[in-house]
Amino acid sequence: MAEHYYLISSLPMLSLDKGLPFSYAEFMKICKDHLSKAEYAELESAVLEASGDPKSPLMKKWKAYLEKVGSALKVQRMKKLGWNGGDVMQVGNDPALFERIQRAVEIMNPLDGEKEILAIYFDFLQSNSSLSPFSMDNLLLYALKLQILERLGSFDQEKGRVEFRRLFSDLQKDFVTKEG
Numbered sequence: 001m002a003e004h005y006y007l008i009s010s011l012p013m014l015s016l017d018k019g020l021p022f023s024y025a026e027f028m029k030i031c032k033d034h035l036s037k038a039e040y041a042e043l044e045s046a047v048l049e050a051s052g053d054p055k056s057p058l059m060k061k062w063k064a065y066l067e068k069v070g071s072a073l074k075v076q077r078m079k080k081l082g083w084n085g086g087d088v089m090q091v092g093n094d095p096a097l098f099e100r101i102q103r104a105v106e107i108m109n110p111l112d113g114e115k116e117i118l119a120i121y122f123d124f125l126q127s128n129s130s131l132s133p134f135s136m137d138n139l140l141l142y143a144l145k146l147q148i149l150e151r152l153g154s155f156d157q158e159k160g161r162v163e164f165r166r167l168f169s170d171l172q173k174d175f176v177t178k179e180g
Helices: 005-009 024-032 037-044 057-080 095-106 110-127 136-154 157-179
Strands: none
Touching (some): 024 136, 037 136, 057 110, 095 110
């Protein structure tokens, strides 16, 4: 596996509590100049909604983690709604993960719940940093973390409030129209 000393050492550190240093699209543009076509194609496969059949062991692990968290979220949301059929917890032997997922679902503000879920994903990626800091795996992790930070940065409370008011107004109009 190739090492990418210059490219990786030129990238800023990523943290949930710091802003986005540049967009995912800018990152991919930078990488295109430094990676082979095969490496770049592999980097393009590092997406938050992993699907298909990943090639690299790291991406397989990421996909399995997404499925595990998604399954646990589904169970917790079913329990919160009082629905049956959600007793089996798919998080393996990880009580800390179970507690974090449970907390994320119980948070009253959906935005804060989404932020906690993204923090769960980010922490998983942090914990899987390679022993070889200049490896392709670390570029894959960087791409995923950058996407999480980009998603966090896309949350705009005012835009959300405006959209909620618009949707609520549309519902009221529909209700009045059907009543009248």
